[in-house]
Amino acid sequence: xxxxxxxxxxxxxxxxxxxxxxxxxxxxxxxxxxxxxxxxxxxxxxxxxxxxxxxxxxxxxxxxxxxxxxxxxxxxxxxxxxxxxxxxxxxxxxxxxxxxxxxxxxxxxxxxxxxx
Numbered sequence: 001x002x003x004x005x006x007x008x009x010x011x012x013x014x015x016x017x018x019x020x021x022x023x024x025x026x027x028x029x030x031x032x033x034x035x036x037x038x039x040x041x042x043x044x045x046x047x048x049x050x051x052x053x054x055x056x057x058x059x060x061x062x063x064x065x066x067x068x069x070x071x072x073x074x075x076x077x078x079x080x081x082x083x084x085x086x087x088x089x090x091x092x093x094x095x096x097x098x099x100x101x102x103x104x105x106x107x108x109x110x111x112x113x114x115x116x
Contacts, residue, residue, distance in 0.1 A: 002024050004023045004024065006033070006099070009021050009033045010033065010056070010057070010097050013035035013097070014035060014095065018035065019040070020034060020035075021033040025105060025106045026105065027105050028105065029101070029102070029103055029104070029105075030102050030104065030105060030108075031099065031100065032100050033056075033097065033098070033099055033100075034053070034098040034100055035096070035097055036060075036088070036089075036090035036095065036096040036098075037090065038093055038094070038095075038096075039090060040096075041087060041088060041089035041090065042086075042087050042088045042089075043112050043113070044063075044086070044087045044112065044113040045085065045087070045112045045113065046083045046085045046086065046111050047083075047102060047104070047109065047110065047111070048083065048108060049082055049102050050081050050082050050102070051079075051080050051100060051101060051102035052077055052078065052100065052101050053078050053088070053098045053100050054076075054098065054099045055072055055073055055074050055076050055077075055097070055098055056097040057074060057094065057097040058092045058094050058096030059071055059073045059090070059091050059092035059096065060088050060089065060090060060091065060096050060098070061088070061089045061091045062086060062087075063086065063087045064085060065086075065113060083111075085113060
């Protein structure tokens, strides 16, 4: 059994200017915090396993490969199936903080739109 304090993890991400802070992981599951400053974003990419993101703070534009887009905010969750392309952008004036979960170990394949 493991525990994490999300407030402490968010403080670490902000103070140490880390975008990615791992929470838990084993051979079949992983959980982490993502911290985006205003305007920061991911590339358009997918993973081989399904994943979710829960917004703890801020607003995120979630865009798919066909330019479909939706803005989500605090306490909203987005689910991506395996090989669903997406890009996440902080569209607010404050930090965007997400909790991510994926059904694979840390270090899984990150496939960008240019590679796929």
